[in-house]
Amino acid sequence: MSSSPHAVARPRRRPLSALRDMLVSEAGGGLVLMASAALALAVANSPLADTYFAALKAYIGPLSVLHWINDALMAVFFLLVGLEIKREVLDGQLRTWPDRVLPGLAALGGMAAPAFVYAAVNWQSPGTLRGWAIPAATDIAFALGVLALLGPRVPVSLKVFLTALAIIDDLGAVLIIALFYTANLSLPMLAGAAVTFAVLVGLNKAGVARLWPYLLFGIVLWFFVLKSGVHATVAGVLLAMTVPLRLSAGRPDDPSSPLHVLEHAIHPWSAYLILPVFGFANAGVSLAGFEARMLLDPVTLGVALGLFLGKQVGVFGLVLVAVKLGLAQRPAHAGWAQVYAVALLCGVGFTMSLFIGLLAFADAPALEAEVKIGVLAGSIACMLTGAGVMLAAIPRHPRD
Numbered sequence: 565m566s567s568s569p570h571a572v573a574r575p576r577r578r579p580l581s582a583l584r585d586m587l588v589s590e591a592g593g594g595l596v597l598m599a600s601a602a603l604a605l606a607v608a609n610s611p612l613a614d615t616y617f618a619a620l621k622a623y624i625g626p627l628s629v630l631h632w633i634n635d636a637l638m639a640v641f642f643l644l645v646g647l648e649i650k651r652e653v654l655d656g657q658l659r660t661w662p663d664r665v666l667p668g669l670a671a672l673g674g675m676a677a678p679a680f681v682y683a684a685v686n687w688q689s690p691g692t693l694r695g696w697a698i699p700a701a702t703d704i705a706f707a708l709g710v711l712a713l714l715g716p717r718v719p720v721s722l723k724v725f726l727t728a729l730a731i732i733d734d735l736g737a738v739l740i741i742a743l744f745y746t747a748n749l750s751l752p753m754l755a756g757a758a759v760t761f762a763v764l765v766g767l768n769k770a771g772v773a774r775l776w777p778y779l780l781f782g783i784v785l786w787f788f789v790l791k792s793g794v795h796a797t798v799a800g801v802l803l804a805m806t807v808p809l810r811l812s813a814g815r816p817d818d819p820s821s822p823l824h825v826l827e828h829a830i831h832p833w834s835a836y837l838i839l840p841v842f843g844f845a846n847a848g849v850s851l852a853g854f855e856a857r858m859l860l861d862p863v864t865l866g867v868a869l870g871l872f873l874g875k876q877v878g879v880f881g882l883v884l885v886a887v888k889l890g891l892a893q894r895p896a897h898a899g900w901a902q903v904y905a906v907a908l909l910c911g912v913g914f915t916m917s918l919f920i921g922l923l924a925f926a927d928a929p930a931l932e933a934e935v936k937i938g939v940l941a942g943s944i945a946c947m948l949t950g951a952g953v954m955l956a957a958i959p960r961h962p963r964d
Contacts, residue, residue: 609850646804677878699870701916867938911946
């Protein structure tokens with residue numbers, strides 16, 4: 565395998581889609597993302613902390629700056645990921661049942677095991693059991709950022725596997741939020757979202773190939789989902805499901821296919837603007853008031869162990885079982901050590917874990933602080949350990 569997807573021109577080879585191209589050859593986006601997260605941590609614990617948090621809480625129109633970032637900008641990123649997943653399912657590396665079932669089972673294990681670990685630690689503390697879902701989510705932005713930093717020698721199939729796993733995991737977390745942490749669902753807004761989604765499906769069925777109708781109704785869909793009480797990023801995935809794709813069955817992608825056009829248009833904005841802004845806004849965890857004893861408090865310990873222990877056991881365990889039982893195939897050109905490294909990286913749970921924690925303990929500032937410490941400790945441990953295992957598992961001499 566060539567060290568660069570652009571090194572040799574090969575006739576009739578399927579070119580990498582936007583997201584996969586970023587994962588294979590553009591560690592720059594990952595570098596910017598990780599730098600923005602590190603900067604956020606530094607600023608949140610500096611004399612500029614008050615200004616930082618005040619700016620995120622400032623309102624621009626109907627939403628705060630933080631909500632515009634998490635609910636609007638990230639909906640665009642989820643649109644990109646949804647487009648990639650649709651492409652892989654219909655015309656790529658997820659088009660067969662064994663390829664589809666593996667990330668689904670891994671995501672299921674990656675949600676169930678961390679919740680079990682948290683519940684086990686907090687079993688004798690009924691007041692904190694409400695946080696059982698905090699370690700259930702994988703932060704796709706940071707997990708992919710770590711893999712991007714490791715360069716093109718990490719198998720593409722493994723990166724696509726992590727992408728599929730993480731998006732299924734995040735969608736599961738969003739569903740958990742809607743079912744267990746949403747106090748006020750708006751049925752009229754949900755109905756509006758359903759009608760708008762039906763219109764988008766109708767456009768697809770009618771063979772409409774122009775993108776602007778999909779984008780226009782996509783904005784309407786985002787508004788209804790936002791107001792419904794369900795996390796607004798779901799709108800991005802729903803919109804992606806309706807954008808037309810022309811299958812190319814082993815031939816180079818049709819450059820006029822609406823899905824490919826939109827995917828390539830979004831990619832640079834996502835890699836170098838949306839994700840870095842997202843990381844800067846959400847990774848800023850203040851350590852003010854931190855005490856060493858908090859590391860052993862049930863919430864802190866449950867979250868940290870859920871992310872570090874639960875994720876690797878759940879993800880790697882179900883992948884191993886699925887492959888050994890013949891239900892799925894291991895990602896191509898990836899060894900078991902590399903799969904285990906991905907399972908560790910799935911424990912990086914910054915954003916969604918923090919979000920669920922704030923919902924679970926909205927009226928308990930002390931528990932919120934413990935959630936932040938647990939998420940930070942568990943995520944950093946998973947990031948460092950996962951990267952170390954992956955580096956050790958990468959062959960010294962890549963395939964030609």
